[in-house]
Amino acid sequence: MLEYFMWLLRGFLKSIRGRSILTFVVMMGVFPLYQVAAQSIDLGFRESFAFEDDPSVDFQLPSEADPQSLDQLSEEGGQQSSVPSFAPTIRQQLAGVSRGGRAARFSQRVEAASRLSGSSGGVIADEGVFDGETEQDRPDGFRLGSLRLTPSFDAGLGWADNAEQAKGGRPDGFYSVDAAVGVTSDWDRHELGLELRGSLRAFFREPDNNQPVATAGGNLRFDLGELTTAELDGAYSFSREERSSAENEAATGRTNPVQGMSGRFSFSRQVALVQLRGGLGVERTAYGGRESGAQPRDNNVFDATLRTSFDNGAMFEPYLEGGFLYRKYDESCHGEPSCIDRTSRGYLVKTGLTVDRGPKLRGEFGVGYRAEYLNDNRLDALQGLVFDGAFVWSPTRRDTVTVSGATSFAGTNIDGASGSILYAGDVRYARQFTADLVGDVQLGYTYRTYQGIDLVEHEGTGSLGLAWAFSKDAALLSRYTFQAFGSSSSDSSYTSSLIEAGLRIRR
Template sequence: MSRRVTTVLLSGVAAACLAVALAVVGDAQAQQARGPALRNTVPAYVAQPRPEASESTAGPASPIPDSISDPAAPIRNQASAVSRRAPPRASRSVQSPNLRGVTQRQFRPPQLDVTGLPPPPEPPPPTPRRRTAEEDPYAPLGLRLGNVIYKPAVTNSIGYDSNPQRVSGPSKGSGFSRHEGELGIQSDWNVHELKGSLRGGYSEFFRESDASRPDGDGNLDLRLDASRDTRILLESRFRLDTQRPGSPDLNAPVVGRPLTYQYGGSAGVTHDINRLQLTLRGSVDRLDYEDARLTSGATLSQRDRNQTQYGLRLRAGYELTPGFKPFVQGEIDQREFDQRADSNGFMRSSNGYTARVGSTFEISRQLTGEVSVGYQDRKYEDGRLKNLRGLIGDAAILWTPTPLTTVTLRGTSELGDTTIPGSSGTTARRASLEIAHALRRNLTVTGFGSFGSTEYDGQGLREDFSTLGVRLDYRLTRTVAIRASFTHERLNSTAPGSDYTANVGQVGLRLQF
């Protein structure tokens, strides 16, 4: 029985040896038949003797691995075309004294290309792009024409005004409809920049047709980058407004609200010298007044108030830090009236000199703005009018204490003109505060208030104007929004019969693109 088992074992071993020999011969013949093509594709180290291994793995060189415990076997199995044995499973551990417990997947010997040189390292996988949170998911996308983006908007509202004519004493309220259109402009150029905003509206009162009035304002700015350090600045602006019937400059009772037109432009150049920035700008502005219609049916001419103002301004700013740039500014201007003398015989053309210091600042991402203060001296052509002097200033501060809250503070002080006999002009000061808070991503409530004071030089006349209100914006989509507001207005004047109070509420639908 043992002899039969021995004979069977010997026969199996012989058959295995014969099969191995036939496989080697077949591969050698196939390699010889393929010729140079195979020699170019088989790595050079396959035909060479196996490198000397450690004592535990030492053995005769063989093109076929004897067992999976040989650490060189995976190299030959992957690189040699003559081996037909399937690679071991990744989960099986390599039972080698030097690689004990290391799986096939963990043990990855270096791969060699057909030239025998190690391949270049694989590039790292691309870093996934970070998805930045959208600042305002309900903001309009705008309409792109070429490389300029336009953002039009239309608002139609209905409301109620308790004092449409802004008259003193008892008044008759009236419902009204308001129609307003806006257009924002922003270029998308590699160099240069074009930006601007235009707005126009009309309020139509149902019971007080004489109180119906238009209003509007806008500006358009173009920056041309002549070089890295030199820029050309072109600006245009306009404003359309009306006069209230009780204004001190309307020395007679009038019907309706006469229009006023302000428009102009400026051109300048800015040059940077390291941290020093110099700006020279010239401007021309025009102010026209519409004739007023008196209650008697006659016409009150206001042509003596029409004027043109020319100005030249030089500004030098130095950037102490990236967020702090103080500046000094000097300006001269000339106001020329169309009529040399007004209706009272005063020649009101004048020359003004202004000096100003201030700074732009960015204390943090949450607090930015510009503040300046100065002094102006205005000399009139008529010797009977004394020089008008006083402090002037401007302020614009934007504070974002939280991502949901924005606080905007603005203020200005300036010297103006008047037609009141014996008065050289006016000193007007304005301040406004606006706080906007987002209750939800598409629901914003805004509280606002303003205060203004106008003093008429030499007359003891003063008017204090204040407003207080709240506005609610509910954006349904990027295109459709609902807007509601309530405003309380009050004017206190030292002139008898000029005080008034008004309450205005309205709600409307806004379409923006």
């Protein structure tokens, strides 16, 4: 694994030297065009260039030596609100969508990681932790009674040297669109957060390579007392299967769509220094499109969990979690000898630590073991090590680092395999060069192993991004992404580089 990571890093750096120049040229070429348009069209853009037009304006970044800087910036339109927004969980961000989907925004990673320690992203921002967002176009949203709506729309152009994301794939250009709307509550008690998002990367030469992704999620928290809360969570995702995946059944044309749906009810109660949290959840995975002669993969997973944590006021708080689960496939065998009964029952145990050292370091990490025992004794148990968690580290007011990891178990219909286990992790770093110029770097790695057969898939990713807010509602975006996918099966490994630049509008 170490040798593979070093090979990936060398390939990423080599690709950056050649292809990131194109990204820089695109960004630098587009900036003047937008500046001319902003100065000539009355869309509220003119004020955003006051710094360039008036060299006497003295702009200073917030610094550690000036604790009032961020407060003053908030009054001028920067960190304007501490109302937390909805963010997918770490597991959903790392393992919830296909490789064609956009990575979660850096601010969503900060939000989700900080929630693990019992804090919200809005509070983190107010305490001076940089959340990866540009200031001038930070969304205010629209008020709708006690709710706030925050719409956004991205559009851009790009080029990929491997549009199929498969061995021998051809290069192609594409256009991309991404639309989203978030809903957050502003209530004295309880909390509501929703987000709907849809994106499409459409290639010019071959539409079968198009990558549509849709996600929806929400969280509703009820404050039943000072020490008692109840929560309802739900999520939905739509994407297409990766062409190089061992699960892919479409040799030509479009790959099969994959839909994921989940819901969970949880109840927590503080008893002295002990916090108890119980939950009931269901998670469904459904596949459409063409099917081979194998059994359908559609299945549901039901689980019940109980978590005990010790809230002793220290910066390190241990916890212990356990639960039972039941996986049921839509198609049952009904006693047919040739049918494999993949229904399973299992358990999960996990222990870990929650860390809260104020705004500088927050998060959680846990390790454990999960096992699913299938009804058909011709298949091995689906079992393995589990690790989950994320940390937010803020060394300065202008730099933030997130480290995240998640484990996901999935069913399969591959002959001889009882399922797969996906280990995913990444490190992301964001830097605020100026209030309206932000850059980020991301390195990620995933490892999927199939139990019962000798099949392993692994993928490394590297990404460089730049965002420049040139008005109170708009920003220019640029990103370069490198992927290296490997598989123990033949004719599946590939590398891919992608460059894109576009415009983001949000309110």
